[in-house]
Amino acid sequence: SEEQEDGPVTESPLARALRYATDHGAQVVSMSIGSYGPLRAEREAVSYALSKGVVLVAAAGNDGQTTYAKEKGTSYWSFPAGYPGVIGVAATDRQGRRAPFSSDNLSVLVSAPGVRVPVVKRGSGHELSEGTSSAAALVAGVAALVKSRYPGMAPEQVARALVASTRGRPASGYDDQIGFGVVDAAAALDAAGRFTGIKRSVESSIDHFGQGKNSPLPTRPGSDPLRLVLYGGGVLVALVTFCGAIIVLNQRKE
Secondary structure, three states: OOOOOOOOOOOOHHHHHHHHHHHOOOOEEEEOOOEOOOOHHHHHHHHHHHHOOOEEEEEOOOOOOOHHHHHHOOOOOOEOOOOOOOEEEEEEOOOOOEOOOOOOOOOOOEEEEOOOEEEEOOOOOEEEEOOHHHHHHHHHHHHHHHHHHOOOOOHHHHHHHHHHOOEOOOOOOOEOOOEOOEOOHHHHHHHHHHHHOOOOOOOOOOOOOOOOOOOOOOOOOOOOOOOOOEEOOOEEOOOOOOOOEEEOOOOOOO
């Protein structure tokens, strides 16, 4: 087994994959894996990718609400979603509520649809998928849109744009079930433009993922200080996505 953070540095498949993707031009990486033990090698690889401007996005897990969270009123961290700078993603149902299988943990920054999500089947055709992996892929896609329009945006700026533009934000502003709310692709592009001082040239009224009519949404709260999870020496963390490479490792349980 691999050592935890306080042990010797042992390379892991995820750490090697992150460094490889970073060194080969990836701009956004989506990670559909998870465990409850951090590894120093992975944390260092995450820091390396972020330092090169790569947006990292990770699924929060499919363990649902845990007994610990019910009894203690709080939760834990899942990795790699919980590493500083990574955007942890929970899954929501069609009503914007936490999907029953979506883990309620402190790694969650934002959320996205994760129930009956159309995906491409291996070989050909399509099927419906459920899980925080599907939700993370959608958020990674939004991050990729932001990076393609604003290539110079740093990972923390992309995360800030995603957080500042969510819909269905919890009444408290944040919770460990859906984070700061459901990612809104068009609004995220608008927010990124505001942060960079560049106006978006193509307007869009789409406020949903995939096909289907727009469903009524809770009213968006007014201006809200971005209470992002802080990482490092006080830089806004959050964390981001797949634009050039998608890493799907099934070495450990999601």
